[in-house]
Amino acid sequence: MSRTLRDTLLEEAHQLFRREGIESQSQEQIIAALDVSPSTFREMFADKHDLVLHTTYYDIERQKREHEELFARVQNPVGRLLGLLELGIRDLREIAPSYFADLIHHYPDVWEVGQQHLATYSYPQISGILNEGVLQKMLRGDINIGLVAKIILEQLNMVLNEQIFPPSRYNVAEVFRSVYLYYIRGLCTDEGIRAAAAYFARM
Incomplete structure (x- = not known):
């Protein structure tokens, strides 16, 4: 075929x-x-x-292609971080609450494929964005890039943990937004917040 x-x-x-x-x-x-x-x-x-x-x-x-398109449009690192956040919120709003639970409980090897993707693709991607943000003085200079990148990825597992945020009680997209938006804002310098003001305003 x-x-x-x-x-x-x-x-x-x-x-x-x-x-x-x-x-x-x-x-x-x-x-x-x-x-x-x-x-x-x-x-x-x-x-x-x-x-x-x-x-x-x-x-x-599909996600990799969307990230390439985002990075072609957006040059500043805070905008890129928030752009990734926007894409994540959009995806989560479209996904049935049972989708991730089904993967975790019935297809653990497939779930592990996703976890490996986060480790080999997302971690270097986020680390690079954080490093650029520090160099451009849009992100705080005292952040531990490796640790912050790890925290950002581990927060995703927390958001998707149905024991912590059962989908019957919480909208996963709103949890995702609440966790990441304020955390990323806290990493920004005043210059970074100004550069990404339009993103913060609409999220």
Whole structure:
């Protein structure tokens, strides 16, 4: 089958999982929702687990493309940090509360793919932005870049921890905003706050 059809199925499956969660539908229901025959599905994916894994890889590449577009538009490091925050809030507002719980409890190896992505891609990315912010005097000069980058990533795990913020009681996008917006603001110098005033105003 063509690469194009596979990409289309991955995009549709990803949107389905974000909208409905992963475990709410059987493999047969997913195949029907994707509007493909069982034989076509099996040519591309071994089973539901394989589909979930490859939608995760697909989404990681989508995020990387969005980050490249953001960084092409926005030069200042505080704006980049807040731009990443905006993208994260947008994604979380579109995701079913059960999505991350399904990944953690039923697909721990796929969840680990996401954790490895944070360690090998997001940590260096955030560290680089923080370093640029310090050099440009938009972020405080006394911050420990490695530690702050680690805290930013660990805060994500806290936000998604259903024991701390059960989705039945908390809107995960609002928790995400509340955790990161004020933390990032606290890292800024007065110059950094002025440079990113438009971002702070609309978030």
